[in-house]
Amino acid sequence: MTLYLMTFFLFLVGLYGATTKRDIIKIILAIGIMGYSVNLFLILIAYRSGAIYPILTKSLGKELMVDPLPQALVLTAIVIELGITALLASLAIRIFEKYKTFDITQVRRLKG
Amino acid sequence: MPVEIWLHFILGFMIIGAIAALEIKDVLSAIIAVGIVGLGLSVAFLFLQAPDLALVQFVFEILCMIILIRAFTHRKEHKIDLKSNVVLVAIAVVILSVVFVLGIFAFKELPSFGKPIARIAERYLTKGPQETGSANIVTSIILDYRAYDTLGEITVLFTSILGAFTILRVIGRKQRR
Incomplete structure (x- = not known):
């Protein structure tokens, strides 16, 4: 329960950064933090106490194993996050070249 | 020590790193503080019995830091001294x-920590090795049971890299003519 709440607090820290910061770099970092907390939450609800990783070893299937399904899905999500970060960084670079600033309140003009 | 205490420690560390990343003025320090969060997450995955995820998260974090440092730290004219709107911050904190x-x-x-529902996973855990022939059940889910999911993932990754490449290319169509 407290682990879930701490993960949720980490998500809210990221949400706070994404909503209140004016710097594009800080917004990208905040979005990354939100992604981390969601991944951690999915793995937390998959954990089973006293279980081992879901890989078959010599003692075939005797031990309990943790839930492998969220692990597979989070593996997908982590890779997609890398694509998101690269795309956001390239957009920020182009915005900086056009407007000479990372301040989102200065990015107002529609220049073609 | 039980897993819960280690996880509390790592999560507190990650929260401190996240707050530091959002409040530090220097760009390089902020990116490295996010690296604290990501590498702490990798250690947390190890404690939660997910070794594949720990490896992937580690590689992802290093790549992410390389991309961000390469993209943002060489701009000398940029200083983060932007003050956020105080009213906006107050409203955000309250909400x-x-x-x-x-x-x-x-x-x-939710079910409490350590007791997952794992209704679908029972079949994967019991019949996965016979049906797919893979010793690693996470791999058998990714590449056999949910292979279309992985195909979609590859599509999304390809599209985002294509988008980044298109945005960042030097020679536009106009200059080439």
């Missing part, structure tokens, strides 16, 4: 604390 209190009620309904 987020209300959401946190509501989250306490929501998380009470």
Whole structure:
């Protein structure tokens, strides 16, 4: 329960950064933090106490194993996050070249 | 020590790193502080018995830091000294604390830590090795049971890299003519 709440607090820290910061770099970092907390939450609800990783070893299937399904899905999500970060960084670079600033309140003009 | 205490320690460390990343003025320090969060997450995955995820998260974090440092730290003219709007920050803090209190009620309904429901996973765990022939059950889910999911992932990754390449290319169509 407290682990879930701490993960949720980490998500809210990221949400706070994404909503209140004016710097594009800080917004990208905040979005990354939100992604981390969601991944951690999915793995937390998959954990089973006293279980081992879901890989078959010599003692075939005797031990309990943790839930492998969220692990597979989070593996997908982590890779997609890398694509998101690269795309956001390239957009920020182009915005900086056009407007000479990372301040989102200065990015107002529609220049073609 | 039990896993829960280690996880509390790592999560506290990650929260401190996240707050530091959002409040530090220097760009390089902020990116490295996010690296704290990501590498702490990798250690947390190891404690939660997910070694594949720990490896992937580690590689992802290093790549992410390389991309961000390469993209943002060489701009000398840029200093983060932007003050956020005080009224906006106050409203955001109030709303987020209300959401946190509501989250306490929501998380009470979940199964407690260490007791997953794992209804679908029972079949994967019992029949996975016979049906797919893979010793690693996470791999058998990714590449056999949910292979279309992985295909979609590759599509999304390809599209985002293509988008980044298109945005960042030097020679536009106009200059080439």
